[in-house]
Amino acid sequence: MMGKNVGIGLLGLGVVGSAVADSLLNKADKLAEQAGGSLALKKVLVRDANKPRPISVEPKVLTSKASEVLSDPEVNIVIELIGGEHPATEYIEQAITTGKHVVTANKEVMAKHGYELLSLAKEHGINLRYEASVGSGIPLISPFQQDLAANDISAIHAILNGTTNYILTRMAHEGLDFPSALKQAQELGYAEANPANDIEGTDAAYKLAILSSLAFHSRFDPQDIYCEGISRLQTQDFRYAREFGYAIKLLAIAKRAEDSVEMRVHPVFIPQESQLAKVDGVYNAIQVESDLAGKVLFHGEGAGASRAASAILADTLTIARNICRGINSYFEPQLNQKLIIKPMADIKTRYYFRLNVADHPGVLAQISKALGDNSISISSVIQKECDPLAQAAVLVIMTHPAEEKGAQESLKQLGTLTVVNEVSNFIRIEE
Amino acid sequence: MMGKNVGIGLLGLGVVGSAVADSLLNKADKLAEQAGGSLALKKVLVRDANKPRPISVEPKVLTSKASEVLSDPEVNIVIELIGGEHPATEYIEQAITTGKHVVTANKEVMAKHGYELLSLAKEHGINLRYEASVGSGIPLISPFQQDLAANDISAIHAILNGTTNYILTRMAHEGLDFPSALKQAQELGYAEANPANDIEGTDAAYKLAILSSLAFHSRFDPQDIYCEGISRLQTQDFRYAREFGYAIKLLAIAKRAEDSVEMRVHPVFIPQESQLAKVDGVYNAIQVESDLAGKVLFHGEGAGASRAASAILADTLTIARNICRGINSYFEPQLNQKLIIKPMADIKTRYYFRLNVADHPGVLAQISKALGDNSISISSVIQKECDPLAQAAVLVIMTHPAEEKGAQESLKQLGTLTVVNEVSNFIRIEE
Numbered sequence: 001m002m003g004k005n006v007g008i009g010l011l012g013l014g015v016v017g018s019a020v021a022d023s024l025l026n027k028a029d030k031l032a033e034q035a036g037g038s039l040a041l042k043k044v045l046v047r048d049a050n051k052p053r054p055i056s057v058e059p060k061v062l063t064s065k066a067s068e069v070l071s072d073p074e075v076n077i078v079i080e081l082i083g084g085e086h087p088a089t090e091y092i093e094q095a096i097t098t099g100k101h102v103v104t105a106n107k108e109v110m111a112k113h114g115y116e117l118l119s120l121a122k123e124h125g126i127n128l129r130y131e132a133s134v135g136s137g138i139p140l141i142s143p144f145q146q147d148l149a150a151n152d153i154s155a156i157h158a159i160l161n162g163t164t165n166y167i168l169t170r171m172a173h174e175g176l177d178f179p180s181a182l183k184q185a186q187e188l189g190y191a192e193a194n195p196a197n198d199i200e201g202t203d204a205a206y207k208l209a210i211l212s213s214l215a216f217h218s219r220f221d222p223q224d225i226y227c228e229g230i231s232r233l234q235t236q237d238f239r240y241a242r243e244f245g246y247a248i249k250l251l252a253i254a255k256r257a258e259d260s261v262e263m264r265v266h267p268v269f270i271p272q273e274s275q276l277a278k279v280d281g282v283y284n285a286i287q288v289e290s291d292l293a294g295k296v297l298f299h300g301e302g303a304g305a306s307r308a309a310s311a312i313l314a315d316t317l318t319i320a321r322n323i324c325r326g327i328n329s330y331f332e333p334q335l336n337q338k339l340i341i342k343p344m345a346d347i348k349t350r351y352y353f354r355l356n357v358a359d360h361p362g363v364l365a366q367i368s369k370a371l372g373d374n375s376i377s378i379s380s381v382i383q384k385e386c387d388p389l390a391q392a393a394v395l396v397i398m399t400h401p402a403e404e405k406g407a408q409e410s411l412k413q414l415g416t417l418t419v420v421n422e423v424s425n426f427i428r429i430e431e
Numbered sequence: 432m433m434g435k436n437v438g439i440g441l442l443g444l445g446v447v448g449s450a451v452a453d454s455l456l457n458k459a460d461k462l463a464e465q466a467g468g469s470l471a472l473k474k475v476l477v478r479d480a481n482k483p484r485p486i487s488v489e490p491k492v493l494t495s496k497a498s499e500v501l502s503d504p505e506v507n508i509v510i511e512l513i514g515g516e517h518p519a520t521e522y523i524e525q526a527i528t529t530g531k532h533v534v535t536a537n538k539e540v541m542a543k544h545g546y547e548l549l550s551l552a553k554e555h556g557i558n559l560r561y562e563a564s565v566g567s568g569i570p571l572i573s574p575f576q577q578d579l580a581a582n583d584i585s586a587i588h589a590i591l592n593g594t595t596n597y598i599l600t601r602m603a604h605e606g607l608d609f610p611s612a613l614k615q616a617q618e619l620g621y622a623e624a625n626p627a628n629d630i631e632g633t634d635a636a637y638k639l640a641i642l643s644s645l646a647f648h649s650r651f652d653p654q655d656i657y658c659e660g661i662s663r664l665q666t667q668d669f670r671y672a673r674e675f676g677y678a679i680k681l682l683a684i685a686k687r688a689e690d691s692v693e694m695r696v697h698p699v700f701i702p703q704e705s706q707l708a709k710v711d712g713v714y715n716a717i718q719v720e721s722d723l724a725g726k727v728l729f730h731g732e733g734a735g736a737s738r739a740a741s742a743i744l745a746d747t748l749t750i751a752r753n754i755c756r757g758i759n760s761y762f763e764p765q766l767n768q769k770l771i772i773k774p775m776a777d778i779k780t781r782y783y784f785r786l787n788v789a790d791h792p793g794v795l796a797q798i799s800k801a802l803g804d805n806s807i808s809i810s811s812v813i814q815k816e817c818d819p820l821a822q823a824a825v826l827v828i829m830t831h832p833a834e835e836k837g838a839q840e841s842l843k844q845l846g847t848l849t850v851v852n853e854v855s856n857f858i859r860i861e862e
Contacts, residue, residue, distance in 0.1 A: 023581065023723065033648075033765055034580045131578065137724035139570065139578035147562065147570035149465045150454065150744030217464075275730070278709060292454065292741035293568035293731065299706070300727035310723035313581030327758045334464055 004037030004324040008316065009075035009100070010044040011066065011091055012082040016105060016132075017044070018055050019305035020079060020312050025056060031313065035320035043069040045082070070094045077319050079312060080104040089113050096126045101323075103315040105132035105308055111206035111222040114213060118333040127322070127330040129315035134160065134207040135284050137307035138300040142314075144214040144288075145331055151290035153215040156254040157430070160207040162282035162303040163191045163198040164230050164250045168267075169280045172238045172247065178231055190282055190303070200229035201250060201265040208252035208263060211286070215254065216261050218339040226344040228266035237354065237425055240396045241269050243382065244352075247277035251430060260342040269352055269429040345405035350379070350429035352398055355414065356422040359385065359393040363419045367395065370413040374406035392421055398429065435468030437751040440506035440531070441475040442497065442522055443513040447536060447563075448475070449486050450736035451510060451743050456487060462744065466751035474500040476513070501525045508750050510743060511535040520544050527557045532754075534746040536563035536739055542637035542653040545644060549764040558753065558761040560746035565591065565638040566715050568738035569731035573745075575645040575719075576762055582721035584646040587685040588861070591638040593713035593734040594622045594629040595661050595681045599698075600711045603669045603678065609662055621713055621734070631660035632681065632696040639683035639694060646685065646719070647692050649770040657775040659697035668785065668856055671827045672700050674813065675783075678708035682861060691773040700783055700860040776836035781810070781860035783829055786845065787853040790816065790824040794850045798826065801844040805837035823852055829860065 008024065010017055024031065024041050032038040041061055049062040069075060070091065078095040080102060082088050089109050095102050096117070104110065109117070110130045121128040131141045159165050163185060170181040182199070185191035197203045209222040230250050241248050246269035255262040270277050275297055279285040284302030289295050301307050322329050357363050368378060377400045384394045399407075407426070414420050439455065441448055455462065455472050463469040472492055480493040500506060501522065509526040511533060513519050520540050526533050527548070535541065540548070541561045552559035562572045590596050594616060601612040613630070616622035628634045640653040661681050672679050677700035686693040701708050706728055710716040715733030720726050732738050753760050788794050799809060808831045815825045830838075838857070845851050 027581065027583075030583070031581060033767060036763070138727055139574040142578055143570040143574065146749055147573055147742065147745045149748045150458065150462060151741055152458075152461070275709075278706075290741070292737045292744070294735070294738055296569055296729075296731035298727075298729060301725045304725070306723045307725055310582055310721070311578065313723070314578045317580045318577055322760070325760075327760055329753070329756075329758055329760050332467070336464060 006035060006037055006039050006320040006323050007042040007072070007074040007076045008039055009042055009069040009072060009078045011069060011078060011080045013044050013046045013053070013057070014081065015305045016308045016312070017081045019309040020081070021057050022055055023309050023313055031317065034317050035324055037320065037324035039316065039320055042074045043072050045069050066091055070098060070100070075100060076323055077101045077103060077316055079316065080106055085109060085112060092117055092128070093120065096121050096124050096128065099124065099126065101127045101319045103129050103312055103319065105130070105312055107133040107203065107206040107210060111209040114210060115219045115333060115335055118331070122330060122332055125328050125330065127319050129318065129331070130210070131315050132308045132311035134210050135286060135298065135300065136302045136304065137310035138284060138286070138298050138302065140211065140286060140298060141214065143298070144211060148288065148290060148293060151292045153288060153290045154256050155289040156208070156211055156215060156252070156286065157276060158208070158211070158252045158286040159249055159276060159279050159284050160204040160252045160286070160302065161198055161250060162284055162301065163195065165279065165284070166190045166282045167199070168230060168233070168248060168250060171233065171235065175235055177235055178233060199231055201227040204250065204252045204265045208254055208265060212254040212261060212263060213335065215288070216256060216337060216339055217334045218261070218337040219335055220261070220263065220341060224341045226264040226266065230267055232425060233267055234425065237427065240352070240354065240382070244269070244380070244398060245272050246270060246429070247272050248427065249276060251276070253430065257342055260340045262342045262347050264344065264347070267427055269427055271431065345403070345408070347404045348401050349404070350399055350401050350431070351376070351407050352396070352427045352429055353414070354424040355395045355397070355420055356386070356424055357393055357395050358419040358421065359391045360419065364395070366417055366419055367397070367414065370417060371399065371410050373413070374410040376402040376406050376410055435755040437466060437468055437470050437754050438473040438503070438505040438507045439470055439747065440473055440500040440503060440509045442500060442509060442511045444475050444477045444484070444488070445512065446736045447739045447743070448512045450740040451512070452488050453486055454740050454744055462748065465748050466755055468751060468755035470747065470751055473505045474503050476500050497522055501529060501531070506531055507754055508532045508534060508747055510747065511537060514539070516540060516543060523548055523559070524551065527552050527555050527559065530555065530557065532558045532750045534560050534743055534750065536561070536743055538564040538634070538637040538641060542640040545641060546650045546764060546766055549762070553761060553763055556759050556761065558750050560749065560762070561641070562746050563739045563742035565641050566717060566729065566731065567733045567735065568741035569715060569717070569729050569733065571642065571717060571729055572645065574729070575642060579719065579721060579724060582723045584719060584721045585687050586720040587639070587642055587646060587683070587717065588707060589639070589642070589683045589717040590680055590707060590710050590715050591635040591683045591717070591733065592629055592681060593715055593732065594626065596710065596715070597621045597713045598630070599661060599679060599681060602664065602666065606666055606669070608666055609664060630662055632658040635681065635683045635696045639685055639696060642717070643685045643692060643694060644766065647687060647768060647770055648765045649692070649768040650766050651692070651694065651772060655772045657695040657697065661698055663856060664698055665856065668858065671783070671785065671813070675700070675811070675829060676703050677701060677860070678703050679858070680707060680710070682707065684861065688773055691771045693773045693778050695775065695778070698858055700858055702862065776834070776839070778835045779832050780835070781830055781832050781862070782807070782838050783827070783858045783860055784845070785855040786826045786828070786851055787817065787855055788824055788826050789850045789852065790822045791850065795826070797848055797850055798828070798845065801848060802830065802841050804844070805841040807833040807837050807841055
């Protein structure tokens with residue numbers, strides 16, 4: 001029964017790769033039971049095969065040549081964990097064309113080249129799986145491919161980046177400013193030395209492209225997703241958000257419209273009592289709205305080596321099970337819809353404006369006119385004195401729903417008004 | 432490409448059956464795309480084939496004889512939605528032995544006979560799927576079978592019954608007593624005329640048995656799960672819970688111990704800030720703790736016809752996809768562990784006691800002694816005057832962790848003390 005032996009080739013032995021290798025060794029019996037055959041680590045691509053390593057991978061399996069993994073006839077499944085677009089994309093292509101199943105955690109590759117790779121995999125009868133690419137250990141890809149398959153999905157609202165959620169949590173709960181919160185995240189290893197991909201929203205946009213493709217059965221170019229990071233947020237914004245009953249989160253949003261999909265990643269005000277507002281620290285949460293299943297939410301830690309290993313090993317087991325049973329079950333992308341991403345100018349939402357204004361009578365009238373001229377009407381305003389000597393005040397405005405193009409136009413106009421000292425911030429509201 | 436035709440036989444055309452039939456008709460194109468072949472409703476078992484029905488099922492497919500569904504050569508997949516233990520179990524057996532794949536939403540059958548049915552299915556190369564049996568449209572069975580397969584699961588804490596969660600939410604937020612909250616749930620269709628299965632925890636115990644079997648790879652008899660309902664809860668308990676920083680929920684709990692699993696369904700105090708405390712109304716939530724994935728939470732509506740249809744159709748699509756591709760992929764239960772359910776007397780937790788006592792000096796000393804004699808130590812106490820004329824007071828005690836047998840013994844002893852007028856309630860605490 002446990003006769004079959006499934007050969008694994010690992011590309012990359014960094015933090016996640018080491019966690020996967022560790023589990024392959026330490027959980028060998030459990031994994032063999034689940035797969036119906038044993039999983040054996042045959043080859044591991046590393047930068048330096050001679051570097052001493054803390055885990056007990058046999059030195060003879062280490063190689064610094066990718067071709068030794070990709071062409072090893074004993075390797076049935078290639079696990080790609082080197083990250084980045086190149087050469088990961090090419091390695092995955094090679095693995096597929098030489099008849100090896102592939103497991104990857106690479107969001108950038110799957111967001112940018114998922115369609116081509118899945119098509120290539122289908123052509124070669126290969127299973128290409130990528131559960132770890134979004135939400136790490138939180139089951140998502142497979143629920144989208146399988147459990148929600150009968151649904152028409154209308155919207156996804158998600159916290160897909162643990163680093164930024166950690167920073168926002170510290171800013172909200174402890175009143176830290178952005179640089180301090182980022183610094184602490186870096187010290188704790190939650191943010192990288194170069195945190196751009198996380199804090200600018202690029203990472204979340206890749207993940208949103210992957211989920212949206214599964215949800216809406218269409219290809220989307222992640223570069224077309226509107227993306228705005230969290231570095232402009234200030235302590236005051238969190239205070240005003242709370243006063244109005246909101247929390248501030250970096251959300252990845254996708255909403256089905258007629259022949260398009262609204263897709264965007266940016267900070268939003270969301271009602272304090274909403275499920276997503278309560279997601280704190282490095283946790284991720286993905287809320288999916290659909291016709292049959294209603295609102296379903298998935299919540300868990302979206303980062304960490306063992307979290308990713310959980311998803312990578314799940315994919316590996318699914319493939320290994322099929323190999324042991326001699327069946328070939330692959331996922332076929334149903335990308336028959338040709339949907340465009342809705343232009344950002346056309347989206348409609350509510351807005352929060354924070355302005356530093358002259359503290360005179362008539363100022364609000366000028367500001368409401370600048371907004372009204374662009375079809376934006378105010379739902380509430382609070383004014384706080386901030387500098388009595390300079391006769392300046394802070395004006396916080398919440399609007400009714402309006403089109404983004406109007407909001408952008410009024411931002412420009414507000415900037416030209418002499419009574420406006422500064423347009424301090426502008427944040428979208430998501431109910 | 433869309434050449435294959437997959438025949439569906441439906442057992443039961445109640446609320447859920449009608450929702451499934453509706454989707455098979457109204458979403459035919461989408462389902463065909465997802466399956467790679469069209470799904471056709473061939474036969475439907477109903478009580479009365481002549482009764483007029485609001486949905487547009489062709490009259491010729493209706494039958495009042497189960498055998499006409501089970502022996503129809505055009506039926507490839509039998510969807511069982513009649514509920515209850517018999518004759519559903521026998522119908523599923525017959526479907527399997529005559530070579531038909533089965534989708535069921537039947538928690539009672541899967542909790543009691545899942546092992547035998549899954550073994551029989553494996554023997555016949557049949558796929559038996561039951562995603563709708565727990566959490567309705569929330570993806571759970573498949574994540575447990577697949578996405579969490581590499582994990583050693585240590586605990587499940589879950590709200591698995593929407594009816595009771597609705598009642599508890601009304602009691603907590605509006606101060607309703609149990610009979611009024613139940614009545615309202617019945618008026619809204621959230622509770623059945625005979626609500627025993629829900630409010631006594633039996634329904635949740637079936638679901639816990641199903642999830643635990645997948646999580647711990649062992650068979651469990653749902654009849655051995657300790658089960659306590661919510662009817663004893665009173666308005667005061669919610670008030671005191673809040674004072675101590677807790678919410679009251681009916682939780683289904685499973686925890687891995689050495690050679691056993693702690694399994695129980697009963698009302699618990701859980702910290703107000705915990706994720707499960709915030710799950711309100713008819714929602715279900717399932718929190719799973721495991722070595723690799725950490726804490727993962729699934730949240731959604733656990734009831735409603737279209738919610739169930741989402742899961743039933745997902746299972747149907749998974750099977751149909753395989754039929755259309757000519758591959759046979761079934762789930763093989765890995766029940767190689769022989770774990771017993773830990774005796775309730777041996778579980779260790781904290782407790783809440785609410786007592787009506789004589790308002791004299793020395794009363795607390797007698798009560799602490801009754802508890803201390805059974806190795807229970809008090810962590811906090813509040814005393815409230817309740818009836819100055821009768822010189823009676825309410826004593827609310829929270830204890831440190833102690834064994835259930837000691838708690839039960841002290842309940843008996845407290846009942847015999849003359850200073851104790853009444854042991855008003857006793858609720859376990861789960862941190």
